[in-house]
Amino acid sequence: LDKAIAIRPDYYKAFANKGFMYSKLKNYPEAIKYYDKALDIHPNYPEAILNGVMAKFEVKDYNGVIADYNKFMDINPFIEFETNAIYLLVQQSYEKIGNMENARIYKEKADSYSK
Secondary structure, three states: OHHHHHHOOOOHHHHHHHHHHHHHOOOHHHHHHHHHHHHHHOOOOHHHHHHHHHHHHHOOOHHHHHHHHHHHHHHOOOOOOOOOHHHHHHHHHHHHOOOHHHHHHHHHHHHHHHO
């Protein structure tokens, strides 16, 4: 990936893939750095946004989770997720910042997958 980045420093997917690699290694601060770099180049790259949501949750950046989720939904308003995982992260993030009303809304969305 470093070679790809050196050859094409505007190749956002290489940065996102490097972020994913760091996420797999549980080095979330480094992962976030590379997801953010991918988004600097391609601000609406959905994989970088959603993977960033998960990494930000791991470092307890709950406001970042919510902001990135909202950004993702702004550019993909009709998406249907395959699992409830993203809703659970958003729900837990709202709980952590004390917004219980929004936490309840996202818990209901998450619960709708198990019915």
